[in-house]
Amino acid sequence: MxxxxxxxxxxxxxxxxxxxxxxxxxxxxxxxxxxxxxxxxxxxxxxxxxxxxxxxxxxxxxxxxxxxxxxxxxxxxxxxxxxxxxxxxxxxxxxxxxxxxxxxxxxxxxxxxxxxxxxxxxxxxxxxxxxxxxxxxxxxxxxxxxxxxxxxxxxxxxxxxDTKQLTVAGTLSGCGPAFVSMFLEALADGAVKHGLPRDVSYRLASQMVA
The missing domain is CATH 3.40.50.720 (NAD(P)-binding Rossmann-like Domain)
Incomplete structure (x- = not known):
């Protein structure tokens, strides 16, 4: 089609x-x-x-x-x-x-x-x-x-x-990825602080919410 x-x-x-x-x-x-x-x-x-x-x-x-x-x-x-x-x-x-x-x-x-x-x-x-x-x-x-x-x-x-829900739904899905990114960055920072390489920390944190 x-x-x-x-x-x-x-x-x-x-x-x-x-x-x-x-x-x-x-x-x-x-x-x-x-x-x-x-x-x-x-x-x-x-x-x-x-x-x-x-x-x-x-x-x-x-x-x-x-x-x-x-x-x-x-x-x-x-x-x-x-x-x-x-x-x-x-x-x-x-x-x-x-x-x-x-x-x-x-x-x-x-x-x-x-x-x-x-x-x-x-x-x-x-x-x-x-x-x-x-x-x-x-x-x-x-x-x-x-x-x-x-x-x-x-x-x-x-x-x-519904129309009245557009703003809330759009805000949740539109802004949500930025908050998730901050959360993943914080998780990775914590792992790095305890000795895990940053690249491994990023992979593990991102896979966890994939």
Whole structure:
């Protein structure tokens, strides 16, 4: 199902790159199926071409080329980015990865009838071990839902929650990895203090929570 799907990232910062890298790392799609656009085209070219992905000079160009559009800009930029292309988005699958932008907020700026889903991924998706919080309320068809589920379940756990739970769930899965890293570092430090080599300490501590 996914071999003919094209994915376009509007915005190609840390989260967009984590998602794209995860899809490539897990061989979910090929590099030439991934497109991206961003304000800094020179930087975009560097971040995409080294892995075989395709940079676009404009969001219009990207939307025309892609089946799934991932909105990956900062939340305050979303109205500015979407307004000029909202008619083009009507025939696409629109996925948001911006925190604080649930279904109803998109309904107020997207063209009527646009099919969209709001999500909050975490950065471990880059190695296929992430979590993607999804809003229960969405406007995808069954076929579109199946495509998105197949795409993203390869790089992380898909967890659907009610709108009012998005912030808590996103905070838990998004900030949690940093706390776990601190915990592992502390465990390793303790082992080193008692004579265990640091590389061995890291391996043991990380395997313990793998």
């Amino acid at each position: 996914l071999e003919n799907i094209t994915i376009g990232f509007i915005g190609f910062g840390n989260m967009a790159q984590a998602l794209a890298n995860g899809l490539l790392y897990k061989n979910v799609v090929k590099p030439q199926q991934i497109y991206a656009s961003a304000k800094n085209y020179e930087k975009l070219c560097k971040n995409t071409r080294e892995k075989g992905m395709i940079p676009c000079k404009s969001t219009n160009e990207l939307v025309e080329q892609c089946d799934i559009i991932v909105i990956a800009v900062k939340p305050f930029m979303i109205p500015e980015v979407i307004t000029p292309i909202k008619e083009l988005l009507q025939k696409k699958i629109v996925i948001s990865v911006a925190a604080g932008y649930p279904f109803e907020k998109y309904e107020s700026i997207l063209a009527p009838g646009t099919h969209h889903l709001s999500t909050i991924p975490n950065t471990p998706v880059s190695i296929g071990e992430g979590i993607i919080i999804c809003e229960n309320l969405h406007s995808l068809t069954k076929e579109e839902y199946d495509i998105v589920a197949e795409l993203f379940s390869n790089i992380g756990l898909l967890e659907f929650v």
